């Protein structure tokens with residue numbers, strides 16, 4: 001017979017997907033990041049042309065959510081294009097890439113994400129750097 005009062009506390013380690021708030025949390029995170037990109041003078045010109053096409057923005061956001069969901073270990077399936085095909089021909093610079101990373105980190109900080117969460121999300125963005133910069 002196990003006396004539960006004497007059992008050591010179980011340390012619950014939430015997955016990245018749980019820490020990001022699951023499907024809903026990720027959708028809200030993506031909304032904030034896209035909003036930050038539109039406000040960020042370094043990359044704003046890249047995103048402004050899309051604002052006249054709400055359907056296109058909704059589709060890009062859906063793909064962002066799926067991309068992040070998969071990266072966070074969620075049940076999503078990514079239905080967008082691969083990173084090279086998406087960013088090919090944009091000739092994205094180091095400064096633009098850093099601006100996007102800054103936006104991501106700012107939103108994580110606004111949401112008081114913990115250190116592990118910030119590290120994991122930033123690494124996810126960093127891991128595709130070579131498929132985005134100057135492709």
Ligand code: HEM
Pocket residue numbers: 043046047059060063064067079080081082086087092096097098100101124125126128132
């Ligand atoms: C930091 C790492 C980045 C990741 C993980 C990323 C990821 C993505 C994803 C998942 C999509 C949607 C793909 C689709 O709809 O098929 C997308 C679209 C897009 N990204 Fe990125 N991106 C990154 C950085 C950047 C940067 C630095 C810029 C430019 C400053 C940029 C500009 C765009 C644009 C303009 C689109 C829309 C393309 C279109 O559908 O016409 N991205 N990105």
